[in-house]
Amino acid sequence: MAGLLSSPQDRAGAVLSIDLAALTENWRILKRRCAAKDTGAVVKADGYGTGAVQAAAALKSAGCATFYVAHLDEGIAVRGAVGAGPRVVVMHGPNRGTERDFAALKLIPVLNTPEQIAGWRKYAETADILSESLVHVDTGMNRLGLTRKEFDAHIADGGFNGLHPLALMSHLACSEEAKHPLNEAQRKAFAEVLSIFRTRFPDAKASFTNSSGIFLDPAYHYDYARPGVALYGVNPTPDVPNPMLPVVRLFAKIIQVRRVDRATTVGYGATAAVPEGTKLATVSIGYADGIPRSWGAGGAGFVDGIRCPVKGRVSMDLVIFDVSNVPDSGLHPGALMEIIGSHSTVDDVATAAGTIGYEILTSLGARYHRHYLPAPTPIKKP
Ligand SMILES: Cc1ncc(COP(=O)(O)O)c(C=O)c1O
Incomplete structure (x- = not known):
């Protein structure tokens, strides 16, 4: 808005920094590691909260050619960010009546259901068009995709006739647990349907x-890998140290600091007691x-690397921290409390909150x- 004298950073309660160089490096790390011919990038849910348009544009510049x-x-927003060249795959598929928009923007639908x-x-x-699609077959997730029975019926009855499938796809349910038996069961089930699918669509x-x-x-x-969360720095291998770079x-900002002059309770519901x-x-x-x-x-948050446990309930716009171990010189209105950073990763915050980095x-x-x-x-070649 015109006329404001303060900067957005001055006005905000908190600052989120997103490192697009780390994001693109994470994509390269995954690409080097992955045997797929095409390592793409999942940028749904606004690029896992980081900004799909910014994330997709940066990844496209790094060479990523397929976005999910x-x-x-x-898909429309990502197409706008990456231009006409890259593939943009819409994994929920077309809602009825939206097919023309897919075709107009060359968005590739995943076909999940009969x-x-x-x-x-x-x-x-x-429309007499040759639009590509991905056909999704369920191999053990029981979420989206054709069941094996539906797949077999489509093969037997010509139910895939007229399609131009770029790929057959499926989704792993337990891949972060390397030894989970469902991984191998899904891989075998996928290999089987893929070989049948290729009798009909060899390419x-x-x-x-x-x-x-x-x-x-x-x-x-x-052939087409679909990494998401690891691009944004969450550990894809929870049992071993994180191979990815932090992105977020x-x-x-601290608004107020007080020293309590008696033993008391803190926040809504008076759930946390603190000593004088x-x-x-x-x-x-x-x-x-x-x-x-x-x-x-x-x-816990961190001020100058010093751990400050949360005290009491998180409220809508405020959190109270015990900063007793932080020297007064580090505590003033506007001083910064690290919520996610070098002392507290996305995974740490998730673990403390009883959830996952994705959330x-x-x-x-x-x-x-x-x-x-x-x-x-x-750097462009001269
Ligand atoms: C179908 C599908 N493919 C790929 C991904 C990316 O998964 P991840 O973020 O675990 O890499 C997701 C994420 O939920 C998904 O639903």
């Missing part, structure tokens, strides 16, 4: 792995910014001042 989103509107297949075939016949490729699957045997990688940092002399800082972040209420129980990232709030650290510009 959940919804058509996400209804979506029938709808896409009908549209393709009337069809295969898409099977998410982030964690890239750290399983290369037999899981197939979140710092919230405790130094408390009230910080401008809350559950309306995506910090789970459950983080109140075991969470922390995709809940990142709309009120933060967002600061993008640019990816290095690729």
Whole structure:
């Protein structure tokens, strides 16, 4: 708005910094590791909370050629960000009546159900177009995709006629647990349907792995890899140290510091008792910014690397921290409390809140001042 004298960073309660150079480096790490011919990027849910348009544009500059989103509107936004060249795959498939928009923007639908297949075939016949699609077959997730019975019926009855499938796809349910028996059961089930599918569509490729699957045997990688969460710095291998670079940092401003002059309780519901002399800082972040209420129980922020446990409940816009161990010189209105950073990763916040990094990232709030650290510009050959 014209006429404001303060900067957005001055006005915001918290600053979210997103490192696009780390994001693109994470994509390269996954690409080097992955045997797939095409390592793409899942940028659904607004790029896992980091900003799909910024993330996709940076990844495209790094060489990523295939982007995956959940919804058509996400696909439209990503198409706008990456231009006409890259593939944009919409994993929820076409809602009835949206087929023309897919075709107009060259968005590739995943066909998950018999209804979506029938709808896409009908549209393709009337529009006389050769639009590509991915056919999703369920191999053990029981979420989206044709059942084995439905798949067999489509093969037997010509139910795939008129399609131009880029790939057959399936999704792993337990890939972050390397030894989970469902991984191998899904891989075998997928290999079987893929060989049948290729009797009908010999050129069809295969898409099977998410982030964690890239750290399983290369037999899981197939042709089109679909990593998401690892791009954004969450550990895809929870049992071993994180091979990915951190992408997200979140710092919230201290509004007020007080030292309590008697033993007392803190926050809504008076759930946390503190002894006389405790130094408390009230910080401008809350559950309306995506910090789970459950983080109140075991969470901590950091000031100058010093751990400051949360005291009491997370409220809508504020969290209270015990800053007794921080020297007064580090505590003043506007001083920053690290919520996510070098002392507390996305995974740490998730563990303390009893959830997963995916949920922390995709809940990142709309009120933060967002600061993008640019990816290095690729040097063009003279
Ligand atoms: C179908 C599908 N493929 C790929 C992904 C990416 O998974 P991840 O974020 O674990 O890499 C997801 C994420 O939920 C998904 O639903």
